[in-house]
Amino acid sequence: EAGVAQSPRYKIIEKRQSVAFWCNPISGHATLYWYQQILGQGPKLLIQFQNNGVVDDSQLPKDRFSAERLKGVDSTLKIQPAKLEDSAVYLCASSFPMAYEQYFGPGTRLTVT
Amino acid sequence: AQRVTQPEKLLSVFKGAPVELKCNYSYSGSPELFWYVQYSRQRLQLLLRHISRESIKGFTADLNKGETSFHLKKPFAQEEDSAMYYCALTTYYNTDKLIFGTGTRLQVFP
Structure with a gap:
């Protein structure tokens, strides 16, 4: 079974530029999550989708971050404009609804200079 | 607010030694950990x-609900146990939303 796919794996941008990350969940997983993991911290949930609807985006900085999950499969997370403090690993995960186990992708390491 | 605390950033042990990775949580309801x-x-x-x-x-x-803890234990550590360990909880109101601790790096020396 293929796992959660993410691209790119690494990205370096200058502050005030924009960036987008892509995630393809495990086939059949209706729930998709984006996490931000800053160095030395645990992952923090940014947004949770069920199919193409948002379940929780309470910790998403909506002035600069946006995410979408068209057609309830792939998802993109965008940052515009980026700040230095956005440097982090962005993790995508997926699961069946109400299932206890989340499956994580390899992450995208973003460096903002 | 819900919170997970892992007090140790790094835990180093020798192979065969017991391991305990500490995790404490704060949540007024019944968490899943x-x-x-x-x-x-x-x-x-x-x-x-x-x-x-x-x-x-x-x-x-x-x-341990009385101590609000969920410590991870292994009686005899192996080198392949070396990794980053994260404790996490979900709540009654959103059983999908994981709240993670900051993690503990376990190093097992030969």
Whole structure:
């Protein structure tokens, strides 16, 4: 079974530029999550989708971050404009609804200079 | 607010020694607790959850509601146990939303 796919794996941008990350969940997983993991911290949930609807985006900085999950499969997370403090690993995960186990992708390491 | 605390950033032991990774939580309701693990150059993955009461790779964890703790234990550490370990909880109101601790790096020396 293929796992959660993410691209790119690494990205370096200058502050005030924009960036987008892509995630393809495990086939059949209706729930998709984006996490931000800053160095030395645990992952923090940014947004949770069920199919193409948002379940929780309470910790998403909506002035600069946006995410979408068209057609309830792939998802993109965008940052515009980026700040230095956005440097982090962005993790995508997926699961069946109400299932206890989340499956994580390899992450995208973003460096903002 | 819900919170997970892992007081140790790094835990170093020798092979064969007992291991205990500490996790404390704050949540007024009944949480569900998990341990996730990330081995070097691998993805974050579920190790165990408290409800299943299983032993996975020799690890066990018992939920102590009185002490609000969910410590991870293994009687005899192996070198392959070296990894980053994260404690996490979900709440009654959103059983999908994982709240992670800051993680503990376990190093097992030969």
